[in-house]
Amino acid sequence: MDARHKLVDLAAFMDRVNRGEGNPDFRYQAFLEAVKVLGEGGNSRAAAVLEVFSDPTSEPIASATTKAACGAWPGELGESGAN
Amino acid sequence: MRYIEPHGHMVSRTTDDYTAMVSAGCEAVCEPAFWAGFDRSSADGFYDYFCQLTEHEPKRAAKFGLPHYSWLCINPKESEDVGLANEVLSLIPDFMDRPNVLGIGEIGLNKNSRNEVQVLEKHVDLAGSRDQLVLVHTPHLEDKRKGTRLILDVLKSDSRIRPERCIIDHVEEHTIKMVLDEGFWAGMTLYPESKCSPARAIDMLEIYGTDRIWMNSACDWGVSVPLAVPQTILEMRRRGHARDWVDQVAFQNPVAFMRQSPKFQVPSGSH
Ligand SMILES: [Zn+2]
Numbered sequence: 001m002d003a004r005h006k007l008v009d010l011a012a013f014m015d016r017v018n019r020g021e022g023n024p025d026f027r028y029q030a031f032l033e034a035v036k037v038l039g040e041g042g043n044s045r046a047a048a049v050l051e052v053f054s055d056p057t058s059e060p061i062a063s064a065t066t067k068a069a070c071g072a073w074p075g076e077l078g079e080s081g082a083n
Numbered sequence: 084m085r086y087i088e089p090h091g092h093m094v095s096r097t098t099d100d101y102t103a104m105v106s107a108g109c110e111a112v113c114e115p116a117f118w119a120g121f122d123r124s125s126a127d128g129f130y131d132y133f134c135q136l137t138e139h140e141p142k143r144a145a146k147f148g149l150p151h152y153s154w155l156c157i158n159p160k161e162s163e164d165v166g167l168a169n170e171v172l173s174l175i176p177d178f179m180d181r182p183n184v185l186g187i188g189e190i191g192l193n194k195n196s197r198n199e200v201q202v203l204e205k206h207v208d209l210a211g212s213r214d215q216l217v218l219v220h221t222p223h224l225e226d227k228r229k230g231t232r233l234i235l236d237v238l239k240s241d242s243r244i245r246p247e248r249c250i251i252d253h254v255e256e257h258t259i260k261m262v263l264d265e266g267f268w269a270g271m272t273l274y275p276e277s278k279c280s281p282a283r284a285i286d287m288l289e290i291y292g293t294d295r296i297w298m299n300s301a302c303d304w305g306v307s308v309p310l311a312v313p314q315t316i317l318e319m320r321r322r323g324h325a326r327d328w329v330d331q332v333a334f335q336n337p338v339a340f341m342r343q344s345p346k347f348q349v350p351s352g353s354h
Contacts, residue, residue: 055228060197
């Protein structure tokens with residue numbers, strides 16, 4: 001029941017986003033990528049979902065322009081503070 | 084039920100929280116230094132905070148019969164200003180010998196910037212030079228995996244730092260393996276929205292075993308649940324885990340890590 005409840009909530013969230021206007025959000029693009037991972041099988045879906053949202057680079061960024069994380073990696077452009 | 088809250092920011096919590104925690108079986112609480120939710124305007128603010136962590140808060144906890152320990156540092160969220168960080172770092176040695184100070188923490192990274200790495204290295208040097216335990220905060224959300232890797236590399240590059248004396252906190256499914264594989268302790272933080280739910284924490288224990296892992300509420304001034312650890316214990320019991328299995332994660336493991344500091348007194352709590 002708990003998983004069913006959460007799944008319907010996610011479906012409603014996606015419908016809500018579709019009803020909205022404006023430009024696609026990079027976080028939602030990452031979300032859609034993560035949803036695909038759920039169908040791939042295996043025993044490490046949670047890690048795979050977290051990886052989709054993660055910064056894939058390995059070097060420290062030049063400077064921290066904000067304190068907060070936003071949930072998904074905005075790409076190199078976002079890292080430079082443009083986002 | 085007995086447990087230890089190895090990561091709670093009690094200066095942000097109420098006396099009701101102390102009552103609830105002790106009533107639920109909490110036998111000791113450990114409080115790492117962290118961000119106040121706003122930037123402190125000078126090193127003096129940190130001096131006062133360190134006094135609060137080492138003098139006032141232990142007295143407040145003692146009124147509820149709860150032993151209180153602390154960890155000192157300038158947190159990564161305020162590490163972008165290296166000048167301020169250097170001033171704060173120079174204050175820490177005078178506090179290290181206070182009776183409730185277990186080590187350096189919660190150090191680490193927030194946005195994985197060069198200055199944050201530099202300040203992390205200085206904290207690691209301080210810990211190495213004084214043979215201190217280390218408690219590490221790993222970054223949030225999209226920054227966690229990269230930040231965890233960078234942190235482990237900094238710790239491993241200092242030959243005085245022994246992994247078994249470092250706890251890497253806030254691990255999730257994509258970071259726990261590298262932490263444990265490289266000999267460090269792993270902390271799982273039970274948060275309502277981010278980090279880790281009770282169900283996921285228990286999943287990780289079932290997958291990776293109960294060695295070198297603890298769980299905490301990291302309760303602070305934000306959305307957090309001071310009773311997250313005992314609530315997770317109830318979930319463990321619902322899944323049918325044995326009392327000893329539960330006790331190892333909730334009590335024996337935090338004791339095993341923290342008693343590496345001679346200042347930590349093992350609670351005599353009944354099982
Ligand atoms: Zn914390």
